[in-house]
Amino acid sequence: MSTSVGSIHPAGASGFSPAASQTESQTGVARRTAAVPWYIWFGVVAVTSASIGGAWDVSWHRSIGRDAFLTPAHLAIYACGVIAAIICGYLIFATTFGHSAKLKDVSVNVIGFRAPLGAFIAAWGGIAMLTSAPFDNWWHNAYGLDVKIISPPHTLLILGMRGVSAGVMFLILAAMNRAESAGDEHGHTVLRRVFLYLGGLMITGQMFFLFEYTWDVVLHTTAAYIAMGIGLPVAFAMISRASGHRWAATISASIYMGYTIAEILIFPLFPATPKLGPVFFPVTHLVPAKFPVLLVVPAVALDLLWQRTSRWGWKPWKVAIVSGVVFMALVFAVEWPFANFLMSKASENRFFGTIYFDYNSRPDGYDRLRQFFNPASGMVLATGLAMATLCSAISAWVGLRFGAWMKTVQR
């Protein structure tokens, strides 16, 4: 894994020194534009839009309840698919039918079409998203309107959104890796920042998918830790290995936590009332997400570990085992007591957000009573955590291997 702390420019996303001259600034802008093609910015906007749309949609369901095709939250999600369609359509057609040797040289061939690998992945995601729409609509007619996130059509939609996100990440990766190979340190740095930002959204997305397993009242079940063990080390390892950044896991975990805390601070500013029943809690404003899991702590530990293991030259399986243990030990050490705090009166404020409940949150339900659901202890807890640690190690191994492969992607 290459480390590149020295290549990070000291100021801002523009990637040039604030002390630089005007001429240098203009050159910097020109270089940045050259380093980051327009379709990557479009892709970043698409993924951001889907992330915001997803969080907004969940809040919409928890506060207002009533769904429609054209809610603002849905539009933000569809925008992701539309933008993906535009950039992928352009890249596939321009590369396949155009005359640009430069584009063709960095393309791959899928059933006769040529484009960068990321374009095909994002296109796949866009089609998956489109397919999920009629499937989901049928699902509502067959089994009722949604009361949960994880249903087969939603999984297809989320896979599609992840496909777009992964596609954009691959577009960045290929450009980033080529910049590195070509010795373009500046281009590499800017692209890596964009990549890490999407990495943060990837962690946010993983936690979004695990939302029902990591709700604060279930943080004393083993299922929460098994779910995080499966879903998170793979993402942290992948982002870290692929980006080659010393603090990749820390940065992406911080983005997840910042994003979620921002949601807690911002959403309740907007009035919203339930438009369907049963209403057990009279909601008056948009209900935000639960306080984020304190992932930054295990992420810092993973970064510190991986900085050292790359120097020590450990085999991936050995790194994976230690990573799994470190990750799970720290998630458990931090989140288990923090969950106690979240159940306490001390957390009942605008920041920790345990004052917000869904409109259909029953007064005798665990959430309203601030009580843990089915807390584990003794052997159940021990075996659950052992299972979670095993899952973490496997998850980390997959992430490390795939991340290492991603680091070499050129197209």
Next chain:
Amino acid sequence: MKSPAVRRIWLLLVVAMSAVPSAHAHVGSKDVFEQVSAGPYNLFITIRPPNVIPGIATVEVQATGAAIETLQITPVPLTGEASKHPPTADTLKRSAADANFYTGGIWLMAPGSWQVRFTVEGAGGHQTTSVPVPAVAIATLKMQRDLGIPLAVLGLFLVLSMAGVVAAAVREGRLPPGAKATPALQRRGLIAMTVSLSVMAVMVYFGAKWWNVEAASYSEDIYKPLKVQPALNGDQLDLNIEFYKGRYKTRDRANNDLLPDHGHLMHLYAIREPQMDAVFHLHPELAAAGDFRMALPAMPPGEYKLYGDIVHANGFPETLVTTVEIPASKPASPLGADDATATPAPLSSGPLGTSYKLPDGYTMVWDKPSTLTATTAYSLHFRLLGPDGAPAKDMQPYMGMTGHAAFVKDDGTVFAHTHPEGSAAMAALDIANGGMGAMSGMTSAPTPPEVDFPYGFPTPGAYRIIIQMKHASTIETGVFDATVQ
């Protein structure tokens, strides 16, 4: 996940595809038709609950009386904590063609006993009224061919294109710009494609399993009336109702929480099958929790279908269905004070007319609409004439109402016991409108010799309609046939 879609769709392509009809309280007649007055406003309300819960019920209102400016609706559970927190109300849309016709929808997010609360503003000031709506899932939908095929094609495309992308990634993803894939890389690409197809096949398999589990879990929530075990000993009929344990405690339905409706805990219709040529409206008494008993009157022998209407404490009505064989030698007890009977001509002798001759010389007449179509809301008008052919003069309320009606389809798939106010259970209507005294719609004053029943036949076919009205101390049971298109 594309996997469940694809797998399931291919399965569905070879399986017959149709919606599954099912029962409801009443039986097979889920729509609520109600004629209500809110101060000076008269509203003929039709509420059509969805087949699945959560789902959207449509609401139609035909208004008469004082002029209306706005008509708003909101769904609220009939009882419990959530009944205190109505969601934001919606304004019903006024029809462009008929200024007195309004439409809208309400979202019913949980099964159970609901009400739709109507708020009227207009010339007669601010008024509210509520109509109870039982919400239950009655069917799951099978995948239709015209959706299944495009979805299957898209699913297949997703699987194949993903395999193509994986192959391309392995074959060319790591090549420096401009380089060509070597034969070794080409081979690795093919292997990657095969492996990815296998992985996706496994995902599709487990996705299909997941879909089946989800579908089975929804199917479990499909409404089934409480089970009732009949036993006949001499003339003693014993009906034992079983407690229903739901997947969640909130979905339990007890056999010991019943409310009296028109003074009785159960209204039991016994109809001789298959000719529907003997009908009884009876009222068993509760002997113990969930145990109804009564001494049966003289009944022509044969198999009878029993439809028992009950109302739970939360206003949720149910029609319990069972059958009982009446032997020829059964001893008989006299009919109860509120019990009634009729022996119309069998179905096989052709449809009954619009005028039904009663044993005491009276006649019941149905002012039958020229055509009857399924799902249309009607106000069905019946009159009772004395032996002289003039409107009967000595009318009395029958269990507090001008009349009682039962609509029964000849194949047994529909049974609805309704009243002049509509098809909602009176006990539920009473809870919905704030407990204005038991059976607020009931009267003890003399009633007119004519009655309207708001109702819509749920499906096309042949129906037998049983109407009861009372004059002096005689309960008359008129029977009519309807062919619904």
